[in-house]
Amino acid sequence: MRSVDEHLAHCLRDLVPLPAVEIPLPEAAGCVLALDVVSGIDMPRFDNSSMDGYAVRAAEVEAATEGRPVTLPVLGDIPAGRGDALELAPGTTLRIMTGAPMPAGADAVVQVEWTDGGTEQVRIHCPSPSGKNIRRSGEDVREGETVLTAGTLLTARHIALAASVGVDRLTVHPRPRVVVMPSGSELVPPGKPLAPGQIHDSNGYALVAAANAAGARARHGGIMTDTPEAVGSMLEEATRDADLVITTGGVSAGAYDTVKAVLRELGTVEFTPVAMQPGKPQGFGTIKGVPLFTLPGNPVSALLSFEVFVAPALRRLAGRPDVTRELPSATVVEGWRSPPGRRQFARCLLTITAGGPTVRPVGGQGSHLVADLAGANCLVIVPEETTAVSEGDELPYIVLESGS
């Protein structure tokens, strides 16, 4: 049987980041930058005030105290956005707002709280040393400086910086487009009544949510009923606008495992048991050049297989540097059993305590137990050779739906 690591390496082997595209700035959060961003301006662009107050020559207010305030005539106002070149005449002041350009000749700002707030003339009762309350041109970013480097996973902070230097489009690796297609004639969408023998499709919905949480743009491609015609045409249709296709079900040993039968004729998908629990029946390959994962149908197995194999593949397509990750460890506070020779992904509840992270198993470990899965927030990884997990063991874990 293939090991988990071997299967992951096999799935990732031929995947490369999606070709870079230029997109509008507001759409770029969550994408990986493909081209450096160089600033065309200094930031701040000009010396400006960091306080609402009065622009002064520091030397003229040096002696100001509560008891002996310095009084200066106020010759005008500088609101933020005022662009004409102003000069501060000696022995005077100009009222200035936060973000407004400093007038020539002024070398400090006295914040309004340290004055009587006058508009004709102002009494200043505190000195403001030279440079006080001034934000200097270029102290944040210099014109020509590289402010964002290729490979950065863009978040709100990076969008703020790009916008600040005036960039409205970024060249990024796009979010992978994912189509999820569950298979099984027993499946009915939620919201529709169930006839005898039928169940609601949960995998389609769960995997769209998981793929979106992992940074993809996912859609449900519809339920494939167990006929070769339906499966074949829906799979081909899905490849038209997908960077990755996920199917669930129909891949074990059942007499109606149509996905397996159809894919043997179409594309390069290889079906293989993987030494893991749950999630043993796995398949991966391409169809019309589009990578395709066939995940097992049991809902827990499907979602867990997504975390273990599909999420890294999506990170590779998205150009992320962290395709595989160093996993954190937690202390087990209640033991459980694990099958020999298989890597177990145990549904657990992770709690961050003062003594560090701890984990305990949640409910049963059957791969149909969706309610217990919903109560878990991590998968604890039990090595292949371990058959009993004991209190006090330190084991690695994957946080479920931690986002991208």
Ligand SMILES: Nc1nc2c(c(=O)[nH]1)N[C@H]1C(S)=C(S)[C@@H](COP(=O)(O)OP(=O)(O)OC[C@H]3O[C@@H](n4cnc5c(N)ncnc54)[C@H](O)[C@@H]3O)O[C@H]1N2
């Ligand atoms: N003789 C064997 N039988 C099975 C084996 C095996 O090795 N030999 N493996 C078992 C394991 S482990 C798993 S996992 C499943 C995988 O089977 P399939 O991938 O072929 O999945 P199905 O048979 O189609 O479905 C399994 C189970 O999950 C339910 N299901 C399927 N799709 C959905 C969905 N979209 N939403 C909710 N539930 C779904 C389905 O009704 C079945 O109950 O095979 C075991 N059997």
Ligand code: MOO
């Ligand atoms: O391996 Mo299956 O995926 O346990 O239920």
